[in-house]
Amino acid sequence: MSRTQWWRRAVFYQVYVWSFADADGDGIGDLPGVRSRLPYLRDLGVDAVWLNPFYPSPQADNGYDVADHRDVDPRFGTIADADALIRDAHALGLRIVIDLVPNHTSDEHPWFRAALADGPGSAARRRYLFRDGRGPAGDQPPNNWTSNFGGRAWTRAPDGQWYLHLFAPEQPDLDWTSDEVRAEFHSILRFWLDRGVDGFRIDVAHGLAKDPQMPDLGEHLTRPGAAHPHWDVDEVHDVYRGWRRVLDDYPGDRMFVGEIVVQSVQRLALYLRPDELHTAFNFALLKAPWDATALRTAIDDSIGALETVGAPPTWVLSNHDEVRHVTRYGGGPLGVRRARAAALMMLALPGGAYLYQGDELGLPEVEDLPDRVRRDPVFYRTGGAERGRDGCRVPLPWSGSAPSLGFGPGHESWLPQPSDWKSLTVERQTADPGSTLNLHRAALSLRHQIPALATASLTWLPAPEGVLAFRRGPAFRCVVNLNNTPVRVDPAELLLASDPYATADTVPGESAAWYMIGW
Known part of the structure; x- marks a missing residue:
């Protein structure tokens, strides 16, 4: 490459x-x-x-x-x-x-430890997203944002301010305006x-x-x-x-x-x-x-x-x-x-x-x-x-x-x-020629050998319902049969297939095949 x-x-x-x-x-x-x-x-x-x-x-x-x-x-x-x-x-x-x-x-990063130790208004705290809470006592989170990992996205520090964590409380968000x-x-x-x-x-x-x-x-x-x-x-x-x-x-x-x-x-x-x-x-x-x-x-x-x-x-x-x-x-x-x-x-x-x-x-x-x-x-x-x-x-x-x-x-x-x-x-x-591992090895080897797979754009080809067919360059063709029954294709040299029963003109159900014209 x-x-x-x-x-x-x-x-x-x-x-x-x-x-x-x-x-x-x-x-x-x-x-x-x-x-x-x-x-x-x-x-x-x-x-x-x-x-x-x-x-x-x-x-x-x-x-x-x-x-x-x-x-x-x-x-x-x-x-x-x-x-x-x-x-x-x-x-x-x-x-x-x-x-x-x-x-x-991490909440154990030296920056966050300093933010907790130095308190509100400190330079260390401005590296993160600390905010005062809502309510008379500030005991409610600053807004209703939730964590990607479940629960609310705010945790209260010992001094009463809250810090934002869109993931776990152990993952305080940085302030990228800093x-x-x-x-x-x-x-x-x-x-x-x-x-x-x-x-x-x-x-x-x-x-x-x-x-x-x-x-x-x-x-x-x-x-x-x-x-x-x-x-x-x-x-x-x-x-x-x-x-x-x-x-x-x-x-x-x-x-x-x-x-x-x-x-x-x-x-x-x-x-x-x-x-x-x-x-x-x-x-x-x-x-x-x-x-x-x-x-x-x-x-x-x-x-x-x-x-x-x-x-x-x-x-x-x-x-x-x-x-x-x-x-x-x-x-x-x-x-x-x-x-x-x-x-x-x-x-x-x-x-x-x-x-x-x-x-x-x-x-x-x-x-x-x-x-x-x-x-x-x-x-x-x-x-x-x-x-x-x-x-x-x-x-x-x-x-x-x-x-x-x-x-x-x-x-x-x-x-x-x-x-x-x-x-x-x-x-x-x-040790198994038909294994999924050897399928990947073969596909990756061909991907490096076939110039069209590196440079050519994709062109869709006519295909029956439930089938995807496209070519890369003038000669390479990929057919993906998402149906559960075989589909016939125009005869071409079969390079590789996910199903051992694929042929030059047939792609079995739930399988894909690579073909080449004039390979």
């Missing part, structure tokens, strides 16, 4: 560090474990590795409550381990993207860029700016033309213009990808203007049901909106916050069939793509975790009404049949793996 804007068509592999590979046997994944498995990722055929947070943290939200943005949590290793990981990845031709969490810090906050994150960017990282995934990229009036949510949204008071507020764009100037000081086509949840792809495109972020983590395909019309709409809307700003689309089917798509698509053998088909569809689309660890193994959501092992604050803040995200974070099965399934040298893993995952290990699937 050319170095020039490599991120436009790269395949990124998301590593959830807690659950990828455990080198020291404590049941928790770590950076040496990731480093040991880099050859696996190279052989899989991905271009870049995105690491979820590995910074020092009390782990109230599995690392998204950061106490120090310039170090490594001892659970995961040392800063020397991070340097070695970056160095080894580059030697293997892999790029490294790390998670950045700018909306909030010049000190902005300067600090420019420094954090440079710290990691100097160490060689190739890019940053920005957590909650749509959430940094807040309406300074902080109106009650219902009242605000009923006003004609009103925008949301704490999501996708226009002032957020000035933050990213500043970040882009920092990144552009560095060689090697470093990049940003934002986690951006907005109301329309048109709003999404605003973040990807030429002087802001390079790409966005696109949820349109992930959120679409297994339906031909819905999937085509997600694809068309994404490509069309981003063309207006010259940005490439990205595609993703699962991540660490969402139910795994094998389960979303029906679970069991049906879910696996659909997930295999969806993988071929996604990897044939123009732009970049993201694989979440275990996608390549066809892992399902683990839906029967005991309550006692759950860690997700969503589960606890909703009193168990929402099961949370632990089910998609269960450690990977690598080999063997004994507990931990090769995840680490010990017999424990921080979340228990289902016993039937022994049939889904990397070891077992590598």
Whole structure:
């Protein structure tokens, strides 16, 4: 792949560090474990590795409550381990993207400790969003905003003021009108860029700016033309213009990808203007049901909106916050069939793509975790009404049949793996030519070999109801049959199929196939 804007068509592999590979046997994944498995990722055929947070943290939200943005949590290793990981990845031709969490810090961050100690009106407190309460005694929160994790979005400090946390109370929101906050994150960017990282995934990229009036949510949204008071507020764009100037000081086509949840792809495109972020983590395909019309709409809307700003689309089917798509698509053998088909569809689309660890193994959501092992604050803040995200974070099965399934040298893993995952290990699937792992390896290899998959635009082809068919360039064709019965297609050379019974002119139900004319 050319170095020039490599991120436009790269395949990124998301590593959830807690659950990828455990080198020291404590049941928790770590950076040496990731480093040991880099050859696996190279052989899989991905271009870049995105690491979820590995910074020092009390782990109230599995690392998204950061106490120090310039170090490594001892659970995961040392800063020397991070340097070695970056160095080894580059030697293997892999790029490294790390998670950045700018909306909030941990409540154990030195800044927040100082904010509590120094009190109202202090410079330390102005780094966060403290407000006086409502009511005669100030004992009511400043407004009715609620946390994404359940409950209200305000917690009262011992001195009586309240602080905002759009997530857990242990994750106080920063005040991005503060010049000190902005300067600090420019420094954090440079710290990691100097160490060689190739890019940053920005957590909650749509959430940094807040309406300074902080109106009650219902009242605000009923006003004609009103925008949301704490999501996708226009002032957020000035933050990213500043970040882009920092990144552009560095060689090697470093990049940003934002986690951006907005109301329309048109709003999404605003973040990807030429002087802001390079790409966005696109949820349109992930959120679409297994339906031909819905999937085509997600694809068309994404490509069309981003063309207006010259940005490439990205595609993703699962991540660490969402139910795994094998389960979303029906679970069991049906879910696996659909997930295999969806993988071929996604990897044939123009732009970049993201694989979440275990996608390549066809892992399902683990839906029967005991309550006692759950860690997700969503589960606890909703009193168990929402099961949370632990089910998609269960450690990977690598080999063997004994507990931990090769995840680490010990017999424990921080979340228990289902016993039937022994049939889904990397070891077992590598030996099976028809496995989901080998399907991904073949697809990623062809994606690199076929020039049209790097450069050509997408053109839809006529297809029966319930079928998606498109071409890239004059010769490559992808057919996705979302029906449960086979469909006939114009004869062509079959390159790859998610179902072993596909032929040059037939695509079985719930499957996808890649064809080439004149290959």
